[in-house]
Amino acid sequence: MVQIPGICTNNPETVVAAHSNQLRHGKGGGLKAHDCFIAWACYSCHSELDQGKMRYEQKCDYWQAGFERTMLQMFLQGIVKVS
Numbered sequence: 445m446v447q448i449p450g451i452c453t454n455n456p457e458t459v460v461a462a463h464s465n466q467l468r469h470g471k472g473g474g475l476k477a478h479d480c481f482i483a484w485a486c487y488s489c490h491s492e493l494d495q496g497k498m499r500y501e502q503k504c505d506y507w508q509a510g511f512e513r514t515m516l517q518m519f520l521q522g523i524v525k526v527s
């Protein structure tokens with residue numbers, strides 16, 4: 445769902461939950477962001493987000509777009525429901 449151009453392999457077998465790296469989502473001081481702030485990402489996109497040389501702001505933009513697509517999929521697939 446992160447889909448970084450030129451990086452993404454679109455390989456569903458390598459998909460992991462990429463936690464947000466943003467302070468406002470709880471990341472920082474050795475803490476991981478809350479589990480509700482995740483974007484499904486292939487291995488390559490996840491690596492780029494965590495260790496890539498891309499600007500932080502650009503990583504945040506890619507993560508955010510992936511987060512939105514992930515949330516939509518979670519609702520469509522019934523993983524998340526409104527009670």
Ligand SMILES: [Zn+2]
Pocket residue numbers: 445446447448451452453454485486487488489490
């Ligand atoms: Zn990818």
